[in-house]
Structure formats: structure tokens, C-alpha cells
Amino acid sequence: xxxxxxxxxxxxxxxxxxxxxxxxxxxxxxxxxxxxxxxxxxxxxxxxxxxxxxxxxxxxxxxxxxxxxxxxxxxxxxxxxxxxxxxxxxxxxxxxxxxxxxxxxxxxxxxxxxxxxxxxxxxxxxxxxxxxxxxxxxxxxxxxxxxxxxxxxxxxxxxxxxxxxxxxxxxxxxxxxxxxxxxxxxxxxxxxxxxxxxxxxxxxxxxxxxxxxxxxxxxxxxxxxxxxxxxxxxxxxxxxxxxxxxxxxx
Amino acid sequence: xxxxxxxxxxxxxxxxxxxxxxxxxxxxxxxxxxxxxxxxxxxxxxxxxxxxxxxxxxxxxxxxxxxxxxxxxxxxxxxxxxxxxxxxxxxxxxxxxxxxxxxxxxxxxxxxxxxxxxxxxxxxxxxxxxxxxxxxxxxxxxxxxxxxxxxxxxxxxxxxxxxxxxxxxxxxxxxxxxxxxxxxxxxxxxxxxxxxxxxxxxxxxxxxxxxxxxxxxxxxxxxxxxxxxxxxxxxxxxxxxxxxxxxxxxxxxxxxxxxxxxxxxxxxxxxxxxxxxxxxxxxxxxxxxxxxxxxxxxxxxxxxxxxxxxxxxxxxxxxxxxxxxxxxxxxxxxxxxxxxxxxxxxxxxxxxxxxxxxxxxxxxxxxxxxxxxxxxxxxxxxxxxxxxxxxxxxxxxxxxxxxxxxxx
Ligand SMILES: Nc1ncnc2c1ncn2[C@@H]1O[C@H](COP(=O)(O)OP(=O)(O)O)[C@@H](O)[C@H]1O
Ligand SMILES: [Mg+2]
Numbered sequence: 138x139x140x141x142x143x144x145x146x147x148x149x150x151x152x153x154x155x156x157x158x159x160x161x162x163x164x165x166x167x168x169x170x171x172x173x174x175x176x177x178x179x180x181x182x183x184x185x186x187x188x189x190x191x192x193x194x195x196x197x198x199x200x201x202x203x204x205x206x207x208x209x210x211x212x213x214x215x216x217x218x219x220x221x222x223x224x225x226x227x228x229x230x231x232x233x234x235x236x237x238x239x240x241x242x243x244x245x246x247x248x249x250x251x252x253x254x255x256x257x258x259x260x261x262x263x264x265x266x267x268x269x270x271x272x273x274x275x276x277x278x279x280x281x282x283x284x285x286x287x288x289x290x291x292x293x294x295x296x297x298x299x300x301x302x303x304x305x306x307x308x309x310x311x312x313x314x315x316x317x318x319x320x321x322x323x324x325x326x327x328x329x330x331x332x333x334x335x336x337x338x339x340x341x342x343x344x345x346x347x348x349x350x351x352x353x354x355x356x357x358x359x360x361x362x363x364x365x366x367x368x369x370x371x372x373x374x375x376x377x378x379x380x381x382x383x384x385x386x387x
Numbered sequence: 388x389x390x391x392x393x394x395x396x397x398x399x400x401x402x403x404x405x406x407x408x409x410x411x412x413x414x415x416x417x418x419x420x421x422x423x424x425x426x427x428x429x430x431x432x433x434x435x436x437x438x439x440x441x442x443x444x445x446x447x448x449x450x451x452x453x454x455x456x457x458x459x460x461x462x463x464x465x466x467x468x469x470x471x472x473x474x475x476x477x478x479x480x481x482x483x484x485x486x487x488x489x490x491x492x493x494x495x496x497x498x499x500x501x502x503x504x505x506x507x508x509x510x511x512x513x514x515x516x517x518x519x520x521x522x523x524x525x526x527x528x529x530x531x532x533x534x535x536x537x538x539x540x541x542x543x544x545x546x547x548x549x550x551x552x553x554x555x556x557x558x559x560x561x562x563x564x565x566x567x568x569x570x571x572x573x574x575x576x577x578x579x580x581x582x583x584x585x586x587x588x589x590x591x592x593x594x595x596x597x598x599x600x601x602x603x604x605x606x607x608x609x610x611x612x613x614x615x616x617x618x619x620x621x622x623x624x625x626x627x628x629x630x631x632x633x634x635x636x637x638x639x640x641x642x643x644x645x646x647x648x649x650x651x652x653x654x655x656x657x658x659x660x661x662x663x664x665x666x667x668x669x670x671x672x673x674x675x676x677x678x679x680x681x682x683x684x685x686x687x688x689x690x691x692x693x694x695x696x697x698x699x700x701x702x703x704x705x706x707x708x709x710x711x712x713x714x715x716x717x718x719x720x721x722x723x724x725x726x727x728x729x730x731x732x733x734x735x736x737x738x739x740x741x742x743x744x745x746x747x748x749x750x751x752x753x754x755x756x757x758x759x760x761x762x763x764x765x766x767x768x769x770x771x772x773x774x775x776x777x778x779x780x781x782x783x784x785x786x787x788x789x790x791x792x793x794x795x
Contacts, residue, residue: 139545139578142575142578143575143576143578145575146572146575146576149572149575150561150564150572153563153564153568154561154563154564157563157564157604158563221558221559221561221562222555222557222558222559223559223560223561224559225525225553225555225557225559226555226559226560226561226573226576226620227576228525229523229524229525229548229551229553230548230573230576230577231545231546231548231549231576231577231578232545232576233545385526
């Protein structure tokens, strides 16, 4: 009981903070829009993929990208909690660390789901979303991917002690995951030696599932995508809970 | 009639030592609570002394407690103190390894009794925060054990946390949320039911005069307001034990006084055991029932403030006399006096144990005394006696309000 109440309290706090930090909400929607319009539009003028308009092709990839970046950044935000010492108030409360982790994860997922909704609505207006079923499936795929990625972000955030590590995480985690996921181009186009990286990257399966939901094409099949994403989420959640238990405050 | 010792101590705690010359009967306390440290005896000392002596004798008979704080209600056991709320045994925390190892806490053992206000006094870096962190289960001890509210901190940290409230040295309110939201969040975290919750939050916010600002974001609060909010938040769930880490560091003197009023009010209305840390001697002396002085992670001394001071060789007395060599001979023979020396300005300085009762007799045996100055022993002297150093007063690690303002 205390576990659920505790998790709920943390989740509630994350929601309050999210809606209060308007800059965060706005930038989370503007950045992917720029990608679609500028990058997709610019490149799309000269390229088509599998006979498809390039902008249309990358839309699921861009939604996945904003899930990836939003989720991992959310996890890294724990550093700010540590810096502000607000985390102490939470950690000294009679709430198990695993509940704190769960609350944080749900909070991060909620933020990201709000972003996905906004992007899907904009996508629908631009003509990239053809059906409501497609949109709902995309929302589900995004939620699953964000469960996986928020957990990963929280694992890293719990370990990191200062924001200086941000760039390292960007260069060694976020960009590689994004670029080898097939979000911007078909993974067949990547050099062979990257195949292992592509295959072990959970983001690959998130993009695949998203593309299946919105465009009806898939490389691995829905069942496999779901299994990998769920499996990765469970592993990351277990590691994240552990990381929270071991988290030291300075 | 006022106990001389009592009001000497009070004056010391307030810091200022106004020099009020007096000639007449018994010294009167200054209306503001400040009082007389210097007695000037001009002319025939013996006649004046006769007027002081009845006053002193009266004090000795009444033997009033010299602790200015009213005794707190606490269930007393046969040993003369309440049962332990906290017991710490050989608690230690080491950071780092090898040559760089820091013994932040180096084997502390002590007990805090139910219902008392207990101070951990020590300079910055003494290990106070680390001790508190271990007691609330935020930091695992390297060695030793501690029982808080009946539960072992290492084995049952969640049960310990349910029973305690903690106000940290650094701000831990969420500055994007409002005062009210911070309180509500706390209630949720401590599993409080909805019944009476709103009333209690309202009551506590009123107590610290924040009810008018409860819907403002913490960002818009001043350092003092944040601290007040943290204080009532710490007590919202009715903890049995309240930990306050440097509750007044970095606050201006006026806010500091207020905060202490609130703490005492809270402790009294909720019958809470309070453990606070401080590096201000006056704060420990004025507000604690008992004090543990720590330095370099070790316990230097424990006791009631006046006991600690009484354990010293006594107060410092400065005399100006007609015939210093003769006076020094006489003082040297007095059993209560020690460390007799002559200062550059011709005055005689010595330490006198139980000065309030020993001084009249000593003065009677001297011939002509022109002026007397008493410097009562303080906790600082206790600290110097045990460590050979002064408690540094500067705030090396930055005050609370300062940090509160620097964030974000
Ligand atoms: N997380 C930590 N890592 C390394 N050293 C620490 C850590 N926390 C405290 N210390 C060291 O332990 C000592 C005691 O610190 P602290 O308990 O904060 O003292 P106080 O609260 O009395 O000022 C200091 O020398 C401090 O530098
Ligand atoms: Mg400290």
C-alpha cells in the first residue's frame, strides 16, 4: 500500500512539474517539428524511400526520436533533483526506493505520452496519420518505447553525480541509438559491420513498431518488436530500481 | 530576586556585554534581558560587599536551576531521565579509501532521551550532517549501530523513516511547486489519510505565517520563508523525532530568533523529541536540554549546558587592586582559584570555580579592590578545554539561504 501511494506521490509531482515548465513542453514539440519540416522537407525534395514521400517515411522515426530524447533526458533530470536536494525529501520518506523509481518512470512516461499525442495531432493535420487506429497503435508503441528508455535514462541518472556527463551520454548513448535505429533511413542501407549494433539497439524495434502502426510496414514483425521492447524494459526497470537503491547522496 | 548565574548566562547567550556601572544594592537585570557583567566598586569595597552578600546567600539557598529554558515535560524514569528515543553505539562513517580516507564520523556513542531537545554542537566538518544522515537511513554506517524510535536504522530503515521528520541543512523543497503543493506531496509520501489533512496543513502554515503565501511557488519565497516551510513540513506527519540540520545557518538574526520560536512551539505542542545540529554555541546553550560536542567525528563531551560549563575550572575574574603582589599571594592560596597572573595593564586575572559563591569570601580577604570584572565560562571554553581550539564561527560551506538563492 505504502508502495503504491509512494509511487503515486512521485508521479503526481512529476506531472505538476512537467506542466509548470512550459519551456520543456514547448521545446519537446518544436524540435521534432523542425526535423520533419526542415530535414524531412529539405531532403525529401530529392529523395523518396520505397516509393514513399520521405517526410511521410521519417514521421514515425521522428516521433520515436522525440520519445528517445524526451525519455532519456527525463531520466537524466534526476541529477537536478539531486542538485536541488529535493531528492532527499523523497528518499528520507518511508517509501521504498523501488517505488520512487516506479513513480519517476510513470512520470517520465506521462510526459512523453503527452508529447506523442501532440505530435500525432500535428502529424494528422499534415497528413502523415491516416487512421485513428494507427494513431492509437502509435501511441501504444511510443508508450512502450518510453517505458524502456525512461528506465535507461534513470539508470544513468542515478549513477551520474553531475551534469558534466551529459555530453558523454549524448555522444555514446543517444545519438548512436538514434542513428542506428532506422529512424531516418532503412536499416538495410547501413554498413554490414553495424548490423550487430542495429540488432541490439532496442530503439530499432521501437521505430519498427511505430512504423508498423503508422505506415503498415515492418522488418521484424509486431510480436518480435513487442517481445524485445518488453524484455528490455523489464531488464532496465530491474537495473533502475537497483540503481535507485544504491544511489548515494553527497 | 534573580539568580546571578542564571542571568550571567543569559547575557552571555545574547552575546552583547553591556557595561553598566552600578553603585547601590543588588544588581538589577536590564529590562531587555541583558544584564550586568561588570561591577564597579569604587571607594570602600567592604561596605559595598556587605550589600551584595545577602543577595548571593539568597541565591545559594534557593539553588534555582541555572538553565534559563523551562524544563520540558518528559516522562522521567528511575534514573532521572526519560527512556531513550535514540541510542547510538560506536557509529562510524568513513569516506574514501587508503590515504584519502576521511573519518567523517569516528565511533560515536550516545543516547537521546524521549521528549528532550538535543544539540549536536561542533565546527564545520565535524561530522554532524553525516551523523544525522546515518540516523535517518540516508547513509549507511561503516561500523557501529543506531536505534531510532525503537528500530535499527540499518535493518528497518523504512520503519525508522515513518517515525522521524527531517529538515536538511540544504533546501529540499521543490521550487517549482507552491507551498501548499509541497505540503500535500509530503502528506502523500508519508501515507497520511485525507481526513483532517487540509486542516493540519492550514494550521501549520498559519503557525509559521505562510498561510498568505501558500499558493505562491517556492521560487518566489525568501530563504527564511523556505526554511519555515521546511520546518512545518518536517513535522506535518507528526513524527516522534525531529532532526534539524543547522536549522538557522545563513539566516539573519531576526529570522533566526523566529525560527527558534517556531521550533520550540512545535516541539511543545507536538511533544516531539528534537535533535538539532549547530555550530553556534549560543544556540546549543540556549535551546538544548542536552548537548553533545563533536569534533573530527568524535564525541568530545556530553551533558546539560550548565553541567558542561560547571565542569570547567570556573569563570575568569579580573581584579584591579591597590597592592597587586599582596593580592596575588592571597588569591594563590584560595582553593577555588587557579591560573593567577598579572596582566600588562596591572590587573590580576585568575580562574575561579563557583565564582558566584566563592567571590564574596575572596574579596573580603583582599584589602582594597577598585574594580571587578567577571567573564563567565562558556561552551567555547569547554570546547577549547577538550580540543585546544576555538569553535570557528565562520560559515565555510555557505549558508542555507545563500544556497537556496543560488540554485537554478
Ligand atoms: N559524501 C562525502 N564524500 C566524502 N567526504 C565527505 C562526504 N560527506 C562528508 N564528507 C566529509 O566528512 C566530514 C564531515 O562532514 P559533515 O558531516 O558534513 O560535517 P558537518 O555537518 O559537521 O559540517 C567532512 O570532512 C566532509 O568533507
Ligand atoms: Mg553539516
